[in-house]
Amino acid sequence: MTTITLVQGDITEQSVDAVVNAANSSLLGGGGVDGAIHRRGGPAILEDCRRLRAGHYGKGLPTGRAVATTAGDLDARWVIHTVGPVYSASEDRSALLASCYRESLRVADELGARTVAFPAVSAGVYGWPMDDAARIAVRTVREAETDAEEVRFVLFDEEAYDAFARQVR
Template sequence: MTTITLVQGDITRQSVDAIVNAANSSLLGGGGVDGAIHRRGGPEILADCRRLRASRYGKGLPTGRAVATTAGELDARWVIHTVGPVYSTTEDRSEPLASCYRESLRVADELGALSVAFPAVSAGIYGWPMDDAARIAVETVRATQTNVQEVRFVLFDERAYEAFARQVG
């Protein structure tokens, strides 16, 4: 059974098998969690991402999908990059958001990762309301069959932590 834990802090400081990156589809770094992971992890992550772009993901990683690279200088073995949807008030994009969590856990299982740290995917610059992002994240992790023993949600601030704590119960 998967244990869900919550941490308020910096995802790049977590010691886990895999850190999930809320990436943009280019896989070439960006702002928020993506930029922090690339900065702290060093150039090896970007080099791996460039290899992925040159091979399987020439047009970028599609929303809701996940792919792994080295973790570079991070205290993890892998970074699992997933592309969350941009929030929309006119279109329900909750399925692609749930897919980010399912696909990341699928990749973690393929790698043999037993501990995975997730950010609140799409709840930053992509504008997803935090309470709904937390609900989708926790429900999806609970409903997904995985060999991962610990899913750690690493929340940047108190507001995000509290939203996830309400969902975990």
């Protein structure tokens, strides 16, 4: 059984097997969690991402998918990059958001990762309402068949932490 834990803080400071990055499809870094992971993890992550772009992911990583790289200087073995959907009030993209969590856990299982730290995927610049993002994330992790022993949601601020705490209860 997978234990779900919540932490308010910086995902780049977590000591886990795998840190999940809310990446953009280019895999070449960006703002928010993505930029922080690339900055703190150092150039090794970007080098791995460039190799992925030169190979199988020449057009970028599709929304809802996940792929792993080294964790560079982070206190983790791997970074699992997943591309969340941009929120739309007129189109239901919740299946794509759920896919980010399922696919990240699938990749974690392939790697043998037992502890996985997730941010609130799509709830930053991609505009997903925090309460709904938390509902989808927690439900998907609870329903996932995974070998992960701990899934840690690392939330940047009190609002995000509270939204996830309401779902975990």
